[in-house]
Amino acid sequence: MRLTRRPLPRWTLPAALLAALGLAAWINEPIPGVTGREARAVAALPPAPAFRSGQRVLLLSPHPDDETLCCAGLLSQARAAGAQVYVTWITAGDGFEFDAALTERTLHPRGRALRELGERRVQEARAAARVLGVPADRQVFLGYPDGGLRALNGRNYARPYTSPRTGSSAVYLREAQTPGAPFTGQALDADLERVLRRVRPDMILIPAHEDFHPDHHTLTLIAQRLASRLGLTDRLRYWVVHGGLEWPLPKGLHTALPLVPPPLARALPWQRVPLSAGDQQVKAQAVNAYRTQTEVLGRFMRAFVRRNELLSPADQPGR
Numbered sequence: 001m002r003l004t005r006r007p008l009p010r011w012t013l014p015a016a017l018l019a020a021l022g023l024a025a026w027i028n029e030p031i032p033g034v035t036g037r038e039a040r041a042v043a044a045l046p047p048a049p050a051f052r053s054g055q056r057v058l059l060l061s062p063h064p065d066d067e068t069l070c071c072a073g074l075l076s077q078a079r080a081a082g083a084q085v086y087v088t089w090i091t092a093g094d095g096f097e098f099d100a101a102l103t104e105r106t107l108h109p110r111g112r113a114l115r116e117l118g119e120r121r122v123q124e125a126r127a128a129a130r131v132l133g134v135p136a137d138r139q140v141f142l143g144y145p146d147g148g149l150r151a152l153n154g155r156n157y158a159r160p161y162t163s164p165r166t167g168s169s170a171v172y173l174r175e176a177q178t179p180g181a182p183f184t185g186q187a188l189d190a191d192l193e194r195v196l197r198r199v200r201p202d203m204i205l206i207p208a209h210e211d212f213h214p215d216h217h218t219l220t221l222i223a224q225r226l227a228s229r230l231g232l233t234d235r236l237r238y239w240v241v242h243g244g245l246e247w248p249l250p251k252g253l254h255t256a257l258p259l260v261p262p263p264l265a266r267a268l269p270w271q272r273v274p275l276s277a278g279d280q281q282v283k284a285q286a287v288n289a290y291r292t293q294t295e296v297l298g299r300f301m302r303a304f305v306r307r308n309e310l311l312s313p314a315d316q317p318g319r
Contacts, residue, residue: 033246033248033249033250033260034249034250034257034258034260038258038260039257039258039260041260042258042259042260042261042272042308043258043272045270045271045272045310046271046272047271047272047273047274048074048271048272048273048311049271050081051077051078051081051082051083052081052082052083053081053082053083054082054083054084055078055081055082055083055084055202055203056083056084056086056199056200056201056202056203057075057078057083057084057085057086057201057202057203057205058086058087058088058195058196058199058201058203058204058205059071059075059085059086059087059088059204059205059206060088060090060192060204060205060206060219060223061087061088061089061090062089062090062091062149062207062213062215062216062219063089063090063091063092063093063121063146063215064089064092064093064121064122064124064125064128064290065093065121065124065125065128065287065290065293065301066207066216066241067087067089067125067128067129068128068132068283068286068287068289068290068304069241069287069301069304070205070207070239070240070241070304070309071205071239071309071311072128072132072279072282072283072286072287072309073273073275073279073280073282073283073309074205074273074309074311075087075132075134076132076133076279076282076283077273077279079132079133079134084138085132085133085134085138086134086138086139086140086195086199086201087125087129087134087138087139087140088139088140088141088142088192088195089122089125089139089140089141089142090142090144090149090188090192090215090219091118091142091143091144091145091146091147091148091149091215092118092119092121092122092141092143092146092173093117093118093121093146094114094115094117094118094121094145094146094163094165094166095114095145095146095147095148095163095165095166114165114166115166115168115172117292118143118146118166118172118173119173119174120292121290121292121293122141122173122175124289124290124291124292124293125139125141125290126139127289128286128287128289128290131282131285131286131289132282132286140177140195141173141175141176141177142171142176142177142178142188142191142192143171143172143173143176143177143179143181144171144183144187144188144191145161145163145165145166145168145183146163146165146215147163147165147214147215148161148163148183148215149188149214149215149218149219149222150214150215150218152183152184152185152188152218153185153218153221153222154185156183156184156185157184157185157186158184158185158186159184160182160183160184161183161184162183163183168183169182169183170182170183171183177191177194177195178190178191185222188222189222189225189226192222192223192226193226193229193230196226196227196230196232197230201232201235202235203235203237204223204227204232204235204236204237205237205238205239205311206219206220206223206224206236206237206238206239207219207220207238207239207240207241208220208238208239208240208265208268208312208315209221209315209316210240210243210262210264210265210268210315211240211241211242211243211264211265212242212243212244212264213241213242216241216242220238220315223236224236224315236315237311237312237313238268238311238312238313238314238315239309239310239311239312240262240264240265240310241304243261243262243263243264243265244262244263244264245263247262247263247264248260248262248303248304248306249303250303251299251300251302251303252299252302252303253284253302253303253305254303254305254306255277255280255305255306255307256307257306257307258306258307258308259304259306259307259308259309259310261310262310265312267317268312268314268315268316268317269312269313269314269317270310270311270312271310271311271312271313272308272309272310273308273309273310273311274307274308275306275307275308275309280305280306280307283304283305284302284305287301287302287304287305
């Protein structure tokens with residue numbers, strides 16, 4: 001069936017844009033943060049081990065931009081040390097309706113509008129990866145449904161899931177590893193296992209359980225299950241992007257400030273990844289590659305460009 005786009009009433013789009021600007025202003029409202037005590041606590045964290053030449057580092061990113069927010073400086077350092085860096089994106093980030101409303105100029109984006117957003121975000125991810133020096137042949141897009149990973153890991157493990165946002169029940173991305181793969185947990189497991197067997201990573205960077213976003217902590221479970229099956233559990237390392245209300249603070253670009261542990265995951269055994277001015281510049285450039293996202297969440301995203309990043313060798317305190 002061919003999808004057609006209904007013309008909107010003349011008042012609709014200005015009203016939508018006003019609402020968007022109001023929400024963006026609320027999201028971007030600067031709030032003081034990072035006390036001297038917190039800064040000293042970050043400085044006291046042990047440094048993460050240095051990368052080595054030839055090391056194979058794989059980052060599993062739930063959505064385009066997560067790899068940059070959590071780990072752009074880390075990935076840049078790994079590449080500079082001679083490590084081989086790979087990034088695999090699980091979804092295309094096609095579930096952000098507010099973003100699509102702005103970019104596609106439609107009040108109620110669905111179907112084609114969100115699939116077009118997914119294709120656009122894939123190209124932004126490629127642009128960010130170029131900034132980080134990740135070669136195209138080490139970039140993989142799987143194309144599973146944004147907002148649907150929990151269903152794929154549960155009731156839709158064997159039965160195809162239909163995304164209420166895109167209307168798709170199979171991978172539609174032209175650049176996906178397996179175009180046409182059904183939206184099932186079985187297909188996602190098979191795709192991810194194919195990546196792990198091909199890359200044979202020495203380090204696998206995934207979200208921690210404590211990351212608030214359902215796609216993030218569901219990916220944790222999936223990756224841990226596959227890593228256990230393949231004998232790779234000791235190679236898992238953890239990061240957080242959605243770490244609690246308003247984190248990180250303050251919003252906006254503050255390169256002189258440290259990134260403090262997220263409230264939802266303070267108890268994890270965090271390691272500090274110090275970032276040089278050059279690392280910060282690379283990270284800021286990669287953030288800016290996500291134009292669809294920075295239009296709405298720019299101050300949130302740029303708040304991750306700090307003096308350090310955070311990495312945990314375990315996803316539970318005391319492990």
